Amino acid sequence: MNDEKIIDYPVAKCPECGQTHDYKLKAELEIVILSIANTPQTPKTTEITFTCPVNKKPFNEIVTNPPNYKIIGIADPKDEHTSTDDVKSEFDDWVKNSRSIGIDYCKTMLASSSGAVAVYFSIMTYMMIALRKPLG
Numbered sequence: 315m316n317d318e319k320i321i322d323y324p325v326a327k328c329p330e331c332g333q334t335h336d337y338k339l340k341a342e343l344e345i346v347i348l349s350i351a352n353t354p355q356t357p358k359t360t361e362i363t364f365t366c367p368v369n370k371k372p373f374n375e376i377v378t379n380p381p382n383y384k385i386i387g388i389a390d391p392k393d394e395h396t397s398t399d400d401v402k403s404e405f406d407d408w409v410k411n412s413r414s415i416g417i418d419y420c421k422t423m424l425a426s427s428s429g430a431v432a433v434y435f436s437i438m439t440y441m442m443i444a445l446r447k448p449l450g
């Protein structure tokens with residue numbers, strides 16, 4: 315099972331030089347089994363430090379994580395071969411639509427997560443019984 319993926323992330327306007335730079339970010343599958351009870355299911359963001367290739371200065375940018383993935387940093391160039399067109403288009407769509415569909419996404423996630431919470435609680439209850447340990 316591949317739980318990491320490489321995504322293209324274009325910075326439209328670099329704060330250092332004003333040009334467009336294409337970066338690649340590494341994201342890992344995020345397991346939310348324990349955090350789901352406390353964490354609202356809104357799109358999460360990660361602050362990434364990029365380095366401007368023109369003047370070599372670092373700058374930070376808030377990147378919205380793709381669904382079910384958490385961006386863990388800038389991809390190593392040797393990881394690039396694992397990138398696929400499917401992943402690229404999926405993330406491109408996500409980036410293009412993320413602002414306009416943000417509210418819908420929250421609604422969808424709230425609706426689906428309330429179903430998921432029941433499932434997770436069942437699992438947690440089972441685990442608590444099986445392990446005879448209080449949660450937390």
Ligand SMILES: [Zn+2]
Pocket residue numbers: 328329330331332333335366367368369
């Ligand atoms: Zn730049």
